Every structure is written in C-alpha cells, then in structure tokens.
Amino acid sequence: MLLDCSTFDTALSSICKIFDVTEVKILRVLSKVINDEEKEIKEILDDIYFSVISEIGIPNNTFEVLWFHGTRVKDINSFHEYGILTKKAMYPKLCIMLKSLSGGLVASGSYINNVSVSAKSNINDEGPFAFMIRCLAIAAPDSYHNYTQVPELVEDIAGSLLGENYYQLVSRFQNSTIPCLVSFTAKPIGNEVSRALFFLKLVQDGKNEIEASSIANIFFDSLGDSITVDRIIGVERL
Structure with missing residues (x-):
C-alpha cells in the first residue's frame, strides 16, 4: 500500500x-x-x-510513502544505476564538474549566501531531501527552493569558486544538465x-x-x- x-x-x-x-x-x-x-x-x-x-x-x-526529489543531472539514467546519492557523496563529484565548467570565469567579491553556508556545518548528515506532494517539488512557490532549477549545493560550490559571480557558473551548470524528478x-x-x-x-x-x-x-x-x-x-x- x-x-x-x-x-x-x-x-x-x-x-x-x-x-x-x-x-x-x-x-x-x-x-x-x-x-x-x-x-x-x-x-x-x-x-x-x-x-x-x-x-x-x-x-x-x-x-x-512516495516522495519526490527534484534535481539536475547530466544523465537521468544514473539514478537507476546508483540511486540518489547523499551530499557527502555528491560534493566531490560536483566540485570536479563545476571546476571543469568554470574555465574563463573570474571570481569577484563574496558569495551572497556565505552566512547560510557557514551554518551548514555538518554536510555529511543531510539529505537526500524530497517533497511529499509532487507539484510543490516542481513549482517551488514563495520561499521554497527550486531544486530542479539548481540544487543548493551547486550554488554553494559555485559561490566558493566565484564569489558574487557564482550565477555565471550556475548558468553553465544548468546548460549542461537535465532537470528531473525522482x-x-x-x-x-x-x-x-x-x-x-x-x-x-x-x-x-x-x-x-x-x-x-x-x-x-x-x-x-x-x-x-x-x-x-x-x-x-x-x-x-x-
């Protein structure tokens, strides 16, 4: 049931x-x-x-209970091979990917979410996250973060690499990945x-x-x- x-x-x-x-x-x-x-x-x-x-x-x-995990990946078939990985497992993979996408981009200033990043002191004990109601995972109204647009971890890594110019790297990530719901x-x-x-x-x-x-x-x-x-x-x- x-x-x-x-x-x-x-x-x-x-x-x-x-x-x-x-x-x-x-x-x-x-x-x-x-x-x-x-x-x-x-x-x-x-x-x-x-x-x-x-x-x-x-x-x-x-x-x-059926849960809905929104994200972006290069290969949506990877979930049938690896499942949904934790932040601890995804962090080094995303670092490598984002560094490879950052060629030619210039770091400047401070990342706007530096304070919230500092508060995330234990990255190993979080996620994967999901919504119980499907439409919310896609629409993400009001204050909800839209993970199908960009995972927070991607923004945080991009911020650590480019500071206030993080959005330029986020844009490249979006162009290189597919939004999906697992x-x-x-x-x-x-x-x-x-x-x-x-x-x-x-x-x-x-x-x-x-x-x-x-x-x-x-x-x-x-x-x-x-x-x-x-x-x-x-x-x-x-």
Whole structure:
C-alpha cells in the first residue's frame, strides 16, 4: 500500500485505501471539518485527523510513502544505476564538474549566501531531501527552493569558486544538465496521513493544488543515507 500524493486524485485514492473507505465517505467527513486558519498548523492537523478517525476508524499502518526529489543531472539514467546519492557523496563529484565548467570565469567579491553556508556545518548528515506532494517539488512557490532549477549545493560550490559571480557558473551548470524528478518510497516518518488529509481538505475548500501543497506539504530528509536503486519508482525528465 502506497501513499501517493502525485495529484489530488492519487492522494484521495491512496487515503481511501489506507482507511479502507470510499471517496464519497472521506470527502463527506472532510467537508464537516472547519479549517480554522487562526490556529497553528499542528492544531489543524489534529482536528482533521481526529475528526476522520472518529467517524471512520484508525488507518492501516502498513503503507509506504512516495516522495519526490527534484534535481539536475547530466544523465537521468544514473539514478537507476546508483540511486540518489547523499551530499557527502555528491560534493566531490560536483566540485570536479563545476571546476571543469568554470574555465574563463573570474571570481569577484563574496558569495551572497556565505552566512547560510557557514551554518551548514555538518554536510555529511543531510539529505537526500524530497517533497511529499509532487507539484510543490516542481513549482517551488514563495520561499521554497527550486531544486530542479539548481540544487543548493551547486550554488554553494559555485559561490566558493566565484564569489558574487557564482550565477555565471550556475548558468553553465544548468546548460549542461537535465532537470528531473525522482520518485522513491520510504517508510512513514510520522504525520504523512495527517498532511495528506490536510492537502485534500484545502483543495476541497477551494485552494489549487500548488497553494494547498505549499501549506500541507511535509519534507523528507534521509539524514545522510543514500536512496538505494530498489526504492526508485520513476525518473521523470522535466
């Protein structure tokens, strides 16, 4: 059983299977819940979840979650050979690639994100990262970083090489790579069902999928463990 938030329809179908209930029933229950925007997100999630289980019952807990990892690579088939590598594994590879692309470019000034780079003190314990709701991984509205445009690690390495001229190297990287979305499975980390229910509720109340996903999404951090090939479901060229 898989919680698949590729779209509203797949999220609805997945939730129905997890709760063993019809779409009509789950939507009827959600329609009764008041989404009080004055409340904290945690309170809203609890309100929705407990309203659902009070009428439908406890969900099946044997499901896995489908996650969406946005990035850019030269060869999208590499994910079927190596999986999704960690920052620790990708850092030296990207350094070599970006140095090879930087010929003729001149360093100047300081990288604008130097402060945030300094805060990332333990690169070995991060990622790979992913979004639970697909459209958010692609659209990246508001304050979300768009990893399909450029991974943060690429910007940081480019900044270390060129300072404030980092964007010139980023542009070369973009011209040399393909934007893609890699989907993979993982065991639940906590409140994915609550977040999926919230996503459904927001769309039901009139939000479009991007607006709803930016509010309801939950992130995945593999904490320095690579995503193995057997967990890869698909690689989508964007």
